Amino acid sequence: MQKLSLVILATGVVAAGLWGIGDYMSRKGEEHGEAPRGQAIAEQTCLRCHTKFSGDPLPDPDVTTAPALASFGQRWPLENLEEALAEGISVSHDDMTMPEFTLTPQSIADLLVYFESLTQEADRK
Numbered sequence: 001m002q003k004l005s006l007v008i009l010a011t012g013v014v015a016a017g018l019w020g021i022g023d024y025m026s027r028k029g030e031e032h033g034e035a036p037r038g039q040a041i042a043e044q045t046c047l048r049c050h051t052k053f054s055g056d057p058l059p060d061p062d063v064t065t066a067p068a069l070a071s072f073g074q075r076w077p078l079e080n081l082e083e084a085l086a087e088g089i090s091v092s093h094d095d096m097t098m099p100e101f102t103l104t105p106q107s108i109a110d111l112l113v114y115f116e117s118l119t120q121e122a123d124r125k
């Protein structure tokens with residue numbers, strides 16, 4: 001009985017160790033974005049004004065100039081957007097009542113991966 005609990009204990013330690021490494025690896029690259037998270041952020045913060053693809057009906061009839069999110073990657077390298085988002089992109093929105101975005105590096109990475117996937121989808125169309 002005592003031997004068995006030792007085995008369980010040892011397995012638990014190994015599992016915790018591996019989990020710790022996995023956790024470290026996933027956190028190490030802070031820049032590692034996830035498209036589904038990016039999509040959720042975009043839905044909350046960008047898709048209120050922007051469309052996903054050119055030609056989609058604009059979400060807000062008062063907004064007539066917001067370019068499609070998929071078009072970002074078609075027009076510039078998306079890395080350029082990273083800096084803009086980090087610094088606050090209010091410059092491009094100055095004719096609007098602009099919500100202050102507080103985007104963390106992680107949210108930006110998530111958004112960029114999502115934009116990239118939209119761009120690829122638009123290119124395939």
Ligand code: HEC
Pocket residue numbers: 042045046047048049050063064065066067072081085089092093094096097098099101111
């Ligand atoms: C309140 C409405 C609104 C929201 C919310 C919004 N945008 Fe915009 N965005 C605009 C408008 C309008 C323009 C076009 C401004 C112009 O033409 O000067 C624009 C332009 C841009 C541009 C510049 C595009 C270009 O072609 O130069 C980028 C990049 C951009 N938005 C990214 C974002 C991102 C990323 C989000 C979400 C985090 C977001 N926007 C949320 C309205 C919005």
